[in-house]
Structures are given as structure tokens and as C-alpha cells.
Amino acid sequence: MAKLTKITIESDSLLILRGRTSPRAWCPLCGSDTEMIALENVGVVSNLDRPALEAWLNSGELHRFRADDGSELVCLNSLLACVQKTKPS
Numbered sequence: 001m002a003k004l005t006k007i008t009i010e011s012d013s014l015l016i017l018r019g020r021t022s023p024r025a026w027c028p029l030c031g032s033d034t035e036m037i038a039l040e041n042v043g044v045v046s047n048l049d050r051p052a053l054e055a056w057l058n059s060g061e062l063h064r065f066r067a068d069d070g071s072e073l074v075c076l077n078s079l080l081a082c083v084q085k086t087k088p089s
Contacts, residue, residue, distance in 0.1 A: 027075040029063045039064065039072035042079060056082050 022035045042053055042062075056062040061082050063075035 022076075023067070023073065025065065025067075025073065027063055027065070027077065030075060030077050032077070035076040036065070036067075036073035037076050037079065039074055042074050061085075 022037070024033055025036050026032075027034045042048060043050070048056075053062075057064055061078065063078040065073050065075070067073050
């Protein structure tokens with residue numbers, strides 16, 4: 001009788017689209033110069049709902065800064081780290 005072997009291959013992909021006007025700034029929490037994204041655009045980029053976004057912001061996992069013009073910016077490195085951490089297994 002023949003033996004049946006099942007092989008499962010899993011792969012992950014991450015697509016990052018960057019605009020020409022993405023501001024770069026020093027993130028003291030990351031310790032590097034990184035791209036920033038406007039706080040109001042985080043949900044669009046990550047598909048996060050508002051309560052999940054607030055939880056990340058309050059936990060300190062998501063690095064938030066106030067720009068010179070008063071707008072709120074989020075460190076893209078911290079956003080990507082949070083998204084990677086919560087991906088389904």
C-alpha cells in the first residue's frame with residue numbers, strides 16, 4: 001500500500017508603499033532616523049480599528065510624536081513591528 005505524504009508550505013509577505021512626502025525624523029525610542037506616518041493614516045495603512053490603535057499607543061509599543069506644525073506622527077518602524085507581532089499564526 002502506498003504511503004501519502006502531505007507537504008504544507010507557508011509564506012509571508014509584506015508590501016510597504018512609501019510616498020515622496022513621507023517625513024523622516026529621529027525616533028529616540030528606536031534610536032534611528034525613520035519614516036513617519038500621520039496618525040490619522042495609521043488605520044488606512046494597517047487596517048487597525050480605533051480601539052486597537054489606542055491600545056498600541058497607550059502601551060508604548062507604537063511610537064508617537066508631535067511635529068513642529070502640531071500634527072501627530074507615528075514611527076513607521078514601530079508600526080511595522082506591532083503589525084508583525086500580531087499577524088495570525
